[in-house]
Amino acid sequence: xxxVAQPEDQVNVAEGNPLTVKCTYSVSxxxxxxxxxxxxxxxxxxxxKYITGDNLVKGSYGFEAEFNKSQTSFHLKKPSALVxxxxxxxxxxxxxxxxxxxxxxxxxxxxxxx
Amino acid sequence: xADVTQTPRNRITKTGKRIMLECSQTxxxxxxxxYRQDPGLGLxxxxxxFDVKDINKGEISDGYSVSRQAQAKxxxxxxxAIPxxxxxxxxxxxxxxxxxxxxxxEGSRLTVL
Numbered sequence: 519x520x521x522v523a524q525p526e527d528q529v530n531v532a533e534g535n536p537l538t539v540k541c542t543y544s545v546s547x548x549x550x551x552x553x554x555x556x557x558x559x560x561x562x563x564x565x566x567k568y569i570t571g572d573n574l575v576k577g578s579y580g581f582e583a584e585f586n587k588s589q590t591s592f593h594l595k596k597p598s599a600l601v602x603x604x605x606x607x608x609x610x611x612x613x614x615x616x617x618x619x620x621x622x623x624x625x626x627x628x629x630x631x632x
Numbered sequence: 633x634a635d636v637t638q639t640p641r642n643r644i645t646k647t648g649k650r651i652m653l654e655c656s657q658t659x660x661x662x663x664x665x666x667y668r669q670d671p672g673l674g675l676x677x678x679x680x681x682f683d684v685k686d687i688n689k690g691e692i693s694d695g696y697s698v699s700r701q702a703q704a705k706x707x708x709x710x711x712x713a714i715p716x717x718x719x720x721x722x723x724x725x726x727x728x729x730x731x732x733x734x735x736x737x738e739g740s741r742l743t744v745l
Contacts, residue, residue: 550731564735619677620677624672
């Protein structure tokens with residue numbers, strides 16, 4: 519069975535500081551990993567994904583994520599946080615070797631203070 | 633115009649009423665999904681459809697039904713709504729490959745009194 523965990527319900531960061539939102543996963547095959555962002559009263563928007571290749575993936579709005587196979591992690595990062603980055607972030611995983619559906623984490627609320 | 637459109641955006645109804653949430657897409661994708669979002673629980677898959685003739689139950693299908701009227705339309709029904717179905721519902725689409733990301737609608741907020 520596949521699963522994904524976001525260990526932090528909330529992350530607080532000062533504007534201009536680097537941010538990290540953590541995600542760990544469990545799949546039996548090769549993982550397809552995704553990050554989505556949800557702003558208040560909006561649907562989820564795709565940020566980036568890892569399918570294969572370079573472990574460092576760059577995405578929208580200056581975000582990036584690093585795939586670490588040995589630690590089964592896919593943490594979301596940004597070098598310098600903006601107040602406008604404040605939102606709910608979801609990590610999701612699919613087993614690439616099956617027709618399984620995308621499984622979402624419970625979400626992490628990112629709060630960036632001026 | 634949005635690629636994935638959900639109607640209604642907000643609905644308040646009473647216990648026992650039948651409710652239909654509708655979703656249409658202009659992405660040209662074969663795959664469509666209905667998710668439910670509750671605070672602190674993330675997104676849970678209700679039903680999904682890989683094409684017009686292929687409909688499958690997700691994690692939490694009890695109390696829900698769906699209809700795929702066309703490639704572009706996928707509706708979710710609550711035959712007899714109950715208060716614990718109060719939630720935010722999302723429709724999403726994706727292409728046929730497993731590596732494709734989901735494209736979400738703006739959500740339908742349902743309150744069952």
